[in-house]
Amino acid sequence: QKEVEQNSGPLSVPEGAIASLNCTYSDRGSQSFFWYRQYSGKSPELIMFIYSNGDKEDGRFTAQLNKASQYVSLLIRDSQPSDSATYLCAVTLFESGNQFYFGTGTSLTVIP
Amino acid sequence: EAEVAQSPRYKITEKSQAVAFWCDPISGHATLYWYRQILGQGPELLVQFQDESVVDDSQLPKDRFSAERLKGVDSTLKIQPAELGDSAMYLCASSFKRGVEQYFGPGTRLTVT
Numbered sequence: 001q002k003e004v005e006q007n008s009g010p011l012s013v014p015e016g017a018i019a020s021l022n023c024t025y026s027d028r029g030s031q032s033f034f035w036y037r038q039y040s041g042k043s044p045e046l047i048m049f050i051y052s053n054g055d056k057e058d059g060r061f062t063a064q065l066n067k068a069s070q071y072v073s074l075l076i077r078d079s080q081p082s083d084s085a086t087y088l089c090a091v092t093l094f095e096s097g098n099q100f101y102f103g104t105g106t107s108l109t110v111i112p
Numbered sequence: 113e114a115e116v117a118q119s120p121r122y123k124i125t126e127k128s129q130a131v132a133f134w135c136d137p138i139s140g141h142a143t144l145y146w147y148r149q150i151l152g153q154g155p156e157l158l159v160q161f162q163d164e165s166v167v168d169d170s171q172l173p174k175d176r177f178s179a180e181r182l183k184g185v186d187s188t189l190k191i192q193p194a195e196l197g198d199s200a201m202y203l204c205a206s207s208f209k210r211g212v213e214q215y216f217g218p219g220t221r222l223t224v225t
Contacts, residue, residue, distance in 0.1 A: 008152075032211055032212070043216040043219040044155065044203070045216070046214070046215060046216075088155075090154075092211045094211070097167060097168060097210060099157065099160070100145075100214065102154030102156075
């Protein structure tokens with residue numbers, strides 16, 4: 001079983017809508033959670049990180065963490081065409097020396 | 113704004129040749145990571161340094177790959193000899209300490225012909 005699972009998509013939303021990206025992880029010992037955005041041919045760019053249960057908001061982005069259900073979500077409000085990219089979820093596991101485990105990413109397309 | 117530097121940005125080499133990549137992390141970042149990313153997949157950790165020491169190289173193909181961070185600052189990843197299956201994006205990332213947010217450099221796109 002993979003440590004981090006994401007729906008590969010593609011996910012398409014109209015401009016101005018809310019995009020919801022989900023990530024599940026297998027190990028209850030996971031401690032830190034990260035969302036990265038990756039444009040085609042470019043390197044990953046950190047969007048948000050979250051350590052505690054609940055929501056964390058930063059501009060149009062909200063990360064939601066539910067440790068009991070072992071999922072973390074990223075909501076993008078007022079989606080823009082420039083948000084079209086692949087979104088990578090990553091988690092760390094204390095037992096493995098805080099190594100990062102990345103999902104395979106979800107491709108998002110925002111349609112004008 | 114501080115950034116992770118990598119060079120070269122693109123590299124084309126023939127199989128069986130040697131190739132090297134360089135990374136300069138954000139100043140003050142003790143932890144440095146080398147990843148390989150194949151199209152459509154997430155980054156795969158090759159090696160992780162804490163200062164000048166390797167803390168994880170379990171996924172590094174040690175028969176052909178080597179990595180060093182001699183003074184605990186910049187780092188070099190080498191492949192010798194390169195194989196066709198090594199074609200990928202090679203990413204360097206750094207973080208202040210282990211387990212916290214990582215920042216990626218622009219990557220090196222390697223094509224082995």
